[in-house]
Amino acid sequence: MKEQNEKNLKIIYDTMKLAENYYHAATVMSFDMETICPPAAMEKQGETMAFLSTEGYKLLKSEEFIRAVTELYGNLSDEDIDPLDRELVKSLWREYDKIKNLTPKMNHEHDLIRNKAYVDWLRAKQSSDYSVFAPSLEKIKEIGIEEVSLRGNKSADPYDDMLGDYERGVTQTDLDEAFGECKERLIPLLEKIKASGKTIRRDFMSRTVTDEAQKNMARYLLETIRYDFDRGAFTTTEHPFTSDLARDDVRVTTHYHPNEFTASMYSIVHEGGHALFGQLQPAEHHDHRIAGNMSMGMHESVSRFYENRIGRSRAFIDLIYPRAKEIFPGLLDDVTPGELYEAVNIVEPSLIRTESDEFTYTFHIIIRYEIEKAYMAGKAKTDDLPRIWNDKYEEYLGIRPANDREGVLQDVHWSFGFGYFPTYALGNMYNAMYFNRMKKEIDVDALVRAGDFDAVNGWMKDNVFAKANILTAKEWIKDITGREFTPKDFLDYLEEKYGAIYGL
């Protein structure tokens, strides 16, 4: 038995190493496409990427590889199998089960559809013309439903499977409950904030800052949180993101708006959080090829931990304030740290998710979730999404997009699939839970004030990152905090923080 397991593991590692060449190349090409590839070259580049993905995919669907995974999966209780190899086999089996009925031809076609959808979305957004994107969106829905319907292990409702792709085990039932609580507590709280009469100074927030100064600030912030530049890089894209290109290559992007200097600051701290999660993966998880197995919800919890729980704290503002005065000469001469703290925590309903405040953010997600749910269930038609979108913004936030560029077309996500958005809101709820545990063990506030991010990152590495590749989110949050998942900690935090700021 032992010999057979060893042989199968060798097949798995050899094949994955070979396939990694194709995926590495495709990922670099994808990063290139999002950052610098010229418009007319996109289609050809998409074709080459599809070729590479297909070659990699062929290897991971080869008879020999599948047999090795299947045999090992049947022997998982064998004691001679290393626990991390067991995790690898389990994850490979899960992935195989998802795609085992997808033909290479279908896979290739879906790649092309997704590449086209991305290009169409870009064009649609540029011209604020939803009709340019609508046919691709419909196809994305069709191939999404087709893909989950072909799985071995599937739910009764295809949308639950899509949600599970980004947060394994979380269903519409969970989200309906959590988002229900959010609406129940946050809608009245938003009304109180609006009625509070509190005026937060914001005149300086739209002062003009050059791209060069904003870039220097972005670099300083990444250095502050100990992002490793030897194993990473940053550049600009319209829509900021983080990309794990290789074990020693985790890159982030941001964008600069001349009259919103804090937009790029918080975008870079957010992406920097994602990147730290990638850069601080346990070496043995890389060795055992499970280093990317954490869920999207976990990832968002970490990025939002750095962006909001740390980045928008008074301690962090006090830490960066002196350097900010140097990097932005004159900009903050008449602004106190307290005023800056309040300004980056202003609550104001707005149209663009990525620029929204911490408080109203959850509404942006609830809206997207409710639209996805209705669209997947056939209760909303492709052509109706812009109108439904606008209506919901009016209902929950009291504002209405003037066009689709600032409405339904603002996010890239639907150009590749559905089910992703809820992870953003779940992330806030997870980090609220582990932040409460963290506070009991280390003096977060004092460490941030002192700029000691090695200590903060160290706690995250030992407690939050350590088992993220192994457990489901529900298991993981219980493992870190000893408690079942709940949105309560997050809602308590919002009430306390914004109650203090708005004097409620």
Next chain:
Amino acid sequence: MKEQNEKNLKIIYDTMKLAENYYHAATVMSFDMETICPPAAMEKQGETMAFLSTEGYKLLKSEEFIRAVTELYGNLSDEDIDPLDRELVKSLWREYDKIKNLTPKMNHEHDLIRNKAYVDWLRAKQSSDYSVFAPSLEKIKEIGIEEVSLRGNKSADPYDDMLGDYERGVTQTDLDEAFGECKERLIPLLEKIKASGKTIRRDFMSRTVTDEAQKNMARYLLETIRYDFDRGAFTTTEHPFTSDLARDDVRVTTHYHPNEFTASMYSIVHEGGHALFGQLQPAEHHDHRIAGNMSMGMHESVSRFYENRIGRSRAFIDLIYPRAKEIFPGLLDDVTPGELYEAVNIVEPSLIRTESDEFTYTFHIIIRYEIEKAYMAGKAKTDDLPRIWNDKYEEYLGIRPANDREGVLQDVHWSFGFGYFPTYALGNMYNAMYFNRMKKEIDVDALVRAGDFDAVNGWMKDNVFAKANILTAKEWIKDITGREFTPKDFLDYLEEKYGAIYGL
């Protein structure tokens, strides 16, 4: 017969199309490596690129592919073969003939030697210690001679074959004659310039300009010469270059020195020239896979046409002057267009080739050529090259390097082989010849003043670019101008232009 040709052509096109996926991916990864890839990720990225290149190379060295090329090469006189397919087969045959007797073992050994030579050169340059590089240089010479001696179709003198790799058909006889004329006319002319007593104002040339302003200038210049941004992009690297990534993807890079604003301006116009050559390739040459077959000398003639013949002309300065005043606020307030024109055409002997002026540039090439020639012929020993180098700089330019970093070690080229440098000088001579023809057909000066680059580029496309992939440089220049290759036009141009500037 016809059927067999068709079958073979299908094999060739199918194989090349498949291999293009690998080369496209490797080229994008290479561009990524030179522009943004983080230091710790370089090695892994190099490994993936090597994997991709090997996969592509395997296809182009497959038995089936070689047989198809060989059979078609034997049938080239068949009338049914399309003329452009004939060119493709000829070029594939030439490449195959060069490497057919190289064993995989030898190939691997030579790769290792070249890799080591590059590392040794880097170290030698950093420490300005020629002895670190000398043993590798000797080996580069040996393997270079060995490689050309194994070819099917070879010359009596190995150095002629090395020269021919970068400029097919050009031999030492040609270069001795051309460079002899250059020395005869340029050495006395340089003496006259030195003795002229003319003072050119240059104080403003080292005024500080931000990266952002230089970037805006670079974009304006690329737009001015009608570089197509829909099929290209630009970014920064330490050493500027142009990269053809795909049919619709030709990118350029530049770099910004805060106190040398014209350095990035002329670097971007130079690379922009290379890029226009790539972007304006005939569509049918792309279709027939010969769009990259032009020689290095031709490519340099085009980049230097845009950089020097256009970019350093009075008409071009008059065209860009008003916009330059806007992009660089205050910088040129006390500078006239005439002063700017003279400043970008200052003649001053200097030690570093890449920073030298248009006039003295040719001496840098002649020196390298004379050293290569003597070295290949066994008339100069490895240990003597630094002394010979320094002596020649003193003889031709009246200056002597203080160390080998600014002498014999300054260029990377000899770490991979010999024969490249002359193409730089030949380019100047080619464009002088076709510029004289061009002037008879269109009013270049008036068109440049009017910013009508569509007309200038159109002439280049119809006359210069049209047959570059098909003819050797000598055939090509005769096809364009009706005359045999000569350095005379270039020397006349220098005499006239610099005679006027220096009042000779």
